[in-house]
Amino acid sequence: MKKRRLVMRTAILFILAAAVAYTLYANLTKDNRMKVEVGKQAPDFVLIDMEGEKHKLSDYKGQGVFLNFWGTWCKPCEAEMPYINNQYNHYKDGGVQVLAVNVSESELAVNQFAERKKLDFPIVIDTDGQVQTAYGINPLPATFLIDKDGKVVKYHTGTLTESTVREFMEKIKP
Amino acid sequence: MKDVKCECGHVNPHGTVLCEACGKVLDEQSQDKSLLDMRYEGSARRSQTYNKSIVDKIWNFFSSVKVGVWLIVVTLVASAAGTILPQEMYIPPTMPAEEYYEDQYGWFGKLYYELGFNNLYSSWWYLVLIAMIGISLVICSLDRVVPLYKALKAQKVTRHEGFLKRQRLFGISENVDEQDIAAVKQRLKAKRYNIREENGDLLAEKGRFSRWGPYVNHVGLIIFLIGGMLRFVPGMYIDKVLWLREGETKVVPETDGQYYVANEKFILENYDKEKEDKTFEAAIDRAGMVVKNYQTNAVLYKRVGPAIPGEQPELEKVKEHKIKVNQPLKFEKFALYQVDYKLDELNTMSFSLTNKATGNTFGDVKINLYDPKPKYDLGNGYGVEVLSFFPDFEFAKDGEPTTKSRIPNNPAFVFKMTSPEVPKGETSFVAIQQTIEPLGDNQYKMAFKGIETKNVTALTVRKDLTIWIIVLGGILFMIGVIQGAYWNHRRIWVQNKNGEIWIAAHTNKNWYGLKREIESALSETKINIPNDQIQREKMDKEGV
Structure with missing residues (x-):
């Protein structure tokens, strides 16, 4: 009788505690709940770069992809661009691809920016925001590291330093 | 921690005040009281009887109504504090929140922000308070409804003398004949009492289900809270804003790229006193511009076949709809509501x-x-x-x-x-x-010639699978309130003790109504109307 009571009480308290814990967890993580989770397959996309070349994420299987979302007006994005460019030139033969997705700006703005910053890696424009929606981008800059199997290894938002960029590239080098 | 066997033979759980079956006073402290405390039928509220392990201690904490009331008071005060200054989601997006509060409200605003009151209703401690109320609700209810149910079920018709004597309404009559008893029985039946008889004793009872009202109400509240909790489960509740320029087609967020919506035109109409009824002329003059309609002429498309994001999708028109305030465009479980706009954006x-x-x-x-x-x-x-x-x-x-x-x-x-x-x-x-x-x-200049503008509409993308759970909780809540408030649980005992007829009665509320019912049932019989012992006590004290 007493044993049953203890078991009942423990069970009920446990269920209540679990519900409360879940609610708190879900509430605290709701702002940074990512659409694209680390360890999961990165959503595929196709975008056309400034040279008119098509880039499909799944075509880069076997290589690491450094996926960066940026805008020309975004100061931290601007700051990290030269670092990404340096490391791109260093790692491109080592099997790391950089894809810089611009968030719905005009071709003119993007071209002028790329020229001014002398960027070598392919830049694509997500004109109607489909890729941003698929990746749940906010805020900028946002960087996803995708390994050779197409899995997301890391998500980072905020400016990168040169050494972090290098570290990131090293991480996804096949 | 032993069960208590009453002299009537019924075995009661430890801590019982009144025997569940015959009502004999088991608790020694209550022995010398002239009136009984009939709350929860004198049953053993289990929380008050065991206090051993840590589980029991937590259980007992939440089982206390006092604790529950304090939790509600604290939550009320906290909720009120959240309304002193606007919450962060309602401040204009022109300034970061940390500057805004100090800028607008001075040191108080700064303090408000630093204490985290700018996002009070989603702060962890507020949620913990709500959760504790929920837990208190569940445990308080369980701890009371089970013993109460058992006690009401175990009650026998024949009650102990001590029980009858200590009821608020009590009276003794002599020389009562069987006809009188039969007449009383008949009249109580006519008043829809359930009548049980045992060796010449009578128990008339009605409205017992009203005792369950508070618990039905609590079940409703708990379902309501569960509905609120489910909003945090991914996919159950979506509330996003989509900005759409005229002529633009965009993917609807959270639909996995399945649906696209186009804004063909955004319309803002004001009331025009020329066109409206004469009655409103003065009002329109006084108020100036009054908006009559916010409208987006929208077209919904569905993607045909698979498409990779970024690829030009093949779209199939699903429907056109003029989205107005409270007239959303609905599809599947989604609804697109008109929520904001921006006129004349440069194009x-x-x-x-x-x-x-x-x-x-x-x-x-x-x-x-x-x-x-x-x-x-x-x-x-x-x-x-x-x-x-x-x-x-x-x-x-x-x-x-x-x-x-x-x-x-x-x-x-x-x-x-x-x-x-x-x-x-x-x-x-x-x-x-x-x-x-x-x-x-x-030598040359670029002379400005003109601009073209477009309107931009903002639509709320809303999906809410929790609303029916919340509605169900609300309905149960009200049923519980009505059940407990509009019905009373009344019992009248008519019993044969030593050749006398003892009458005692109890109700959980509305004693006046019960007395009137007894008066009319006993009229024209030799049975005396039972006394109200509380009233008598009062009169004795006041010396009337």
């Missing part, structure tokens, strides 16, 4: 290449602010090159022109104008109502 700007001296023009340039071309050739050796474009222009701290965003709120250009006279080109910086010629006087 194109036109300039004429003009000779400053003669005023002659050499062709017009119309620039799409969302997709400006790098070069506009005007023929005959005239042309304009866009060297730089700043959609949302401002001067940065270092004095360089820069853009705040990608939205053309304040467009500015650096043009290079070429002409047969100056084939190398002249540079000119052009912003709204502002022209700078950084490299000396130019």
Whole structure:
């Protein structure tokens, strides 16, 4: 009788505690709940770069992809661009691809920016925001590291330093 | 911790005050009271009896009504505090929250922000408070409803003398004959009492289900809370805003790229006193502009076949709908509501290449602010090159022109104008109502000609699978309130003790109604109307 009571009480308290814990967890993580989770397959996309070349994420299987979302007006994005460019030139033969997705700006703005910053890696424009929606981008800059199997290894938002960029590239080098 | 066997033979759980079956007073403290405390039928509220392990201690804490009431008071005070200043989601997005509160409300605003009251209703401690109320609700209810149910079920018709004597309504009559009893029984039956008989004793009872009202109410509240909790489960509740320019088609968020919506036109209508009924003329004059309608003419598309994001999807028209306030566009479990708008957003700007001296023009340039071309050739050796474009222009701290965003709120250009006279080109910086010629006087200028604008609509993308759970909780809540408030649980005992007829009665509320019922049931019989012992006590004290 007493044993049953203890078991009942423990069970009920446990269920209540679990519900409360879940609610708190879900509430605290709701702002940074990512659409694209680390360890999961990165959503595929196709975008056309400034040279008119098509880039499909799944075509880069076997290589690491450094996926960066940026805008020309975004100061931290601007700051990290030269670092990404340096490391791109260093790692491109080592099997790391950089894809810089611009968030719905005009071709003119993007071209002028790329020229001014002398960027070598392919830049694509997500004109109607489909890729941003698929990746749940906010805020900028946002960087996803995708390994050779197409899995997301890391998500980072905020400016990168040169050494972090290098570290990131090293991480996804096949 | 042993069960208690009453002299009537019924075995009661430890801590029972009144025997569940016959009502004999088991608790010694209650022995010498002249009236019984009938709450929960004197059953053993289990929380008050065991206090051993840590589990029991937590259980007992939440089982206390006192604790529950304090939790509610604290939550009420906290909720009130959240309304002193606007919550963060309602402040204008012109300034970061940490500056806004101090800027608007001084030190108090700063304190408010630092204490985290700017997001009070989603703060962890507020949720913990709500959760504790929920837990208290569950445990308080369980701890009371089970013993109460058992006690009411176990009650026997024949009650102990001590029980009857200590009821608020109690009276003794002598020389009562069987006919009187039969008549009383008949009248109680007519008043819809359930009558049970045992060795000549009577128990008339009605409205017992009203005792369950508070518990039904609590079940409703708990379902309501579960509904609120489910909103945090991914996919159950979606509330997103989608900004859409006229002519634009965009994917609807959270639909996995399945649905697209196009804004064909956004309409803002005001009341026009010429067109409305004469009655409203004065009101419209007084109020000035009164909006009559916010409307988006929307078209919903569904994607055909699979598509990878970024690829031009093949779309199939699903339906057209004029989205107005409270008239959303509905599809599957989604609804698109009109929520905001922006009128006359710049879309194109036109300039004429003009000779400053003669005023002659050499062709017009119309620039799409969302997709400006790098070069506009005007023929005959005239042309304009866009060297730089700043959609949302401002001067940065270092004095360089820069853009705040990608939205053309304040467009500015650096043009290079070429002409047969100056084939190398002249540079000119052009912003709204502002022209700078950084490299000396130019012969030509880009004369502003006009703009085209578009309206932008904002739609709320809403999906709510929890609403029916919340509605169900609300309905149960009200049923519980009605059940407990509009019915009373009344019992009348008519019992044979030592050749006398003892009458006792109890109700959980509305004693006046019970007394009237007894009076009419006992009228024209030799049974005395039972006394109200509380009233009598009061009169004794007051010396009336």
